[in-house]
Amino acid sequence: MDDLEAVAREISACELCDLHIKRTLAVPGGGNRNAKIMVVGEAPGKFEDLKGKPFVGMSGRFLDKYLEQAGIKREDVFITNAVKCRPPNNRKPTSHEITTCRPYLIRQLNLVKPALILALGTSAASSMNLEYKHLSEIRGKVISTVLDGTNVSVFATFHPSFPMRFPSKRTTFLNDLKRAGELAKNTTM
Ligand code: URA
Numbered sequence: 065m066d067d068l069e070a071v072a073r074e075i076s077a078c079e080l081c082d083l084h085i086k087r088t089l090a091v092p093g094g095g096n097r098n099a100k101i102m103v104v105g106e107a108p109g110k111f112e113d114l115k116g117k118p119f120v121g122m123s124g125r126f127l128d129k130y131l132e133q134a135g136i137k138r139e140d141v142f143i144t145n146a147v148k149c150r151p152p153n154n155r156k157p158t159s160h161e162i163t164t165c166r167p168y169l170i171r172q173l174n175l176v177k178p179a180l181i182l183a184l185g186t187s188a189a190s191s192m193n194l195e196y197k198h199l200s201e202i203r204g205k206v207i208s209t210v211l212d213g214t215n216v217s218v219f220a221t222f223h224p225s226f227p228m229r230f231p232s233k234r235t236t237f238l239n240d241l242k243r244a245g246e247l248a249k250n251t252t253m
Contacts, residue, residue, distance in 0.1 A: 068097060071171045075148045076116075081164045083149035083157075089116035093144025093172065100248040101136065102178035103127075103143045104169065106187040106223055107157050113150035118143045127184075127224040130234075134241035142176045144169065146191035162191050170212050179251035180206075181216055182244045185223025192218045204240050206247060217251065219244045 072092035078084060091108040094117070103119075111121035119127050128138055147157040147165045157165075169191055173181070183189045186199050193209060196202045199220065207218045221240035227233040 066171055066175060068094075068172065068175050071168055071175070075168050078148070078168075081149075081161050083147065083151060083161060086152050087149040088113045090148050091116055091118050091145060091150075092148060092168075093118045093142065095138070095142035096140050097142065097176055099140060099142040099176055100179040100251070101141045101182050101244060102173060102176055102180075103141050103182045103184065104188040104191065105143070105145045105184045107145050107147040107154075107161075108150040109154055110150070118145055123224045123228060126228045130224065130227075130238055130241055133238055134245050136241060136245045141182075142172070142178065144172055146187045157187050159190065162187060166191055170214070173211065173216065174214060178248070179217065180244060180248040181218045182241075183218050183220040185226070188223070189218075189220045192216070192220075194218060194220065204236075204243070217247075219247060 075092040076090045078090060091112045105119060109121050112118055131138055146169065147161050148168060151157050181192060183192055189199065189202060193211060194202055194207060202220045209216060209218060222233060222237050227237040
């Protein structure tokens, strides 16, 4: 039987791609193991790499504030990333890194069994195998897909760093989070 601690231990010792070479700590993710929402970000940044925890830097504080405004408590969700180790200089993870790390995400999904996956940004959406040319095609929609034989509902929105940089996007981001909260509440697992 798989369990979240075993997944986290394997992630912490993982050397499947070159990101392990420069990482300080891998960031398995964590939170409520009975979460209705699994939040999936892109990859750890500087502070996440130092602490081994997801979304503890600036974009994490921004995310926390918007989750709270949307009525979603951080302690109620499970938060992880498409890629569990920090890419050097915070570059975007490559599709090879996303694909290599994906089995860990799928194991976490199969263990938490969230009603909804909240995919933050393009790397998270790609790790869910969503097909799109531009995030705007899928943002704000619930997409049902099958990941490794498991039916999942994915709701994609911006990565928090985008509305953080572009204040005009903040209302859309907040409305997306509110909608995700409502959808998760009304979905039986
Ligand atoms: N950005 C992410 O996508 N994930 C984190 O954990 C932190 C910043």
